[in-house]
Amino acid sequence: MKKIEIQKRLKREQTKTTEGEFLYELKTSYELSPKVSESIIETAKKYLLRDRNLREGQIEVTLISIEERAGKLAENMNRRRIVLTIDNVIEDRKTEREFGRISLRQIRIQRITDEAIEQDGIMSQEDIARVLNCDTRTIQRDIQDIKQKGIEVITRGVLHNIGRGQTHKVKIVGMYLDGNTYSEIKLKTRHSIGAIKRYIESFMKVLAVNKYGIKGLNTRSIVTGLSENLVRQYTELIKESSTDTHRREKMQEMIESWEKSEELKKRMQRSGNRAVVTAGGVV
Secondary structure, three states: OOHHHHHHHHHHHHOOHHHHHHHHHHHOOOOOOOHHHHHHHHHHHHHHOOOOOOOOOOOEEEEEOOOOOOOHHHHOOOOEEEEEEEOOHHHHHHHHHHHHHHHHHHHHHHHHHHHHHHHHHEEOOHHHHHHHOOOOOHHHHHHHHOOOOOOOOOOOOOOOHHHOOOOOHHHHHHHOOOOOOHHHHHHHHHHHHHHHHHHHHHHHHHHHHHHHOOOHHHHHHHHHOOHHHHHHHHHHHHHHHHHOOHHHHHHHHHHHHHHHHHHHHHHHHHHHHHHHHHHHOOO
């Protein structure tokens, strides 16, 4: 009974968001199925919400630059303004409904620490606790649980000991290369199917630039529209996976799939063009 009540509460909360209103309109006014309606929302978020304006569920915070090392007074350290996705709305509602609040909080920890690094910032455990509105002991327990799954949560306290480390995205792509289905990855990591598909698609972009011999981390980042840190990690994953027969064959399948998909090519070209313009260049 309690589980049913929680699911009803989450469904009510979802309808009170702008995404929920849009979802309602798609279902009622256009008579689309829930699955098709949610796919449309995911596509809209991917292609229409790309500027610096904060969307629902995001906040902007000031964090210490990832290049700053210990030994300096905090007030003397370089800082950056970072956008964090605290609530990914429908995806987060699904995660909470299926796996509970603790799993949702752990997904959020992985997401915001990753977002910070991609924007050249770094979060401390205190930063995470503050933005997620909980205590640091809870965050420490969650991080230990996440590490048990083989995923590093890179915070300021461990950054210069272990480096930027493998993010949950790299871990998930690795599972896909090992033959796990989307559903299997979802059960093991608690990440949504939509998020998993986005990680696989971003990896395919790096596979493509690798195949066509595009050199230079900065150039690869511009062409794919991904952060240099993520491109670096995906490039290392490609190199490591090339020594494994099964993974090598899987990557070849992905490249062949990419070559057949004009839409994926267009997406990468648009990503690269936007990145060039953002950097002050001319397309």
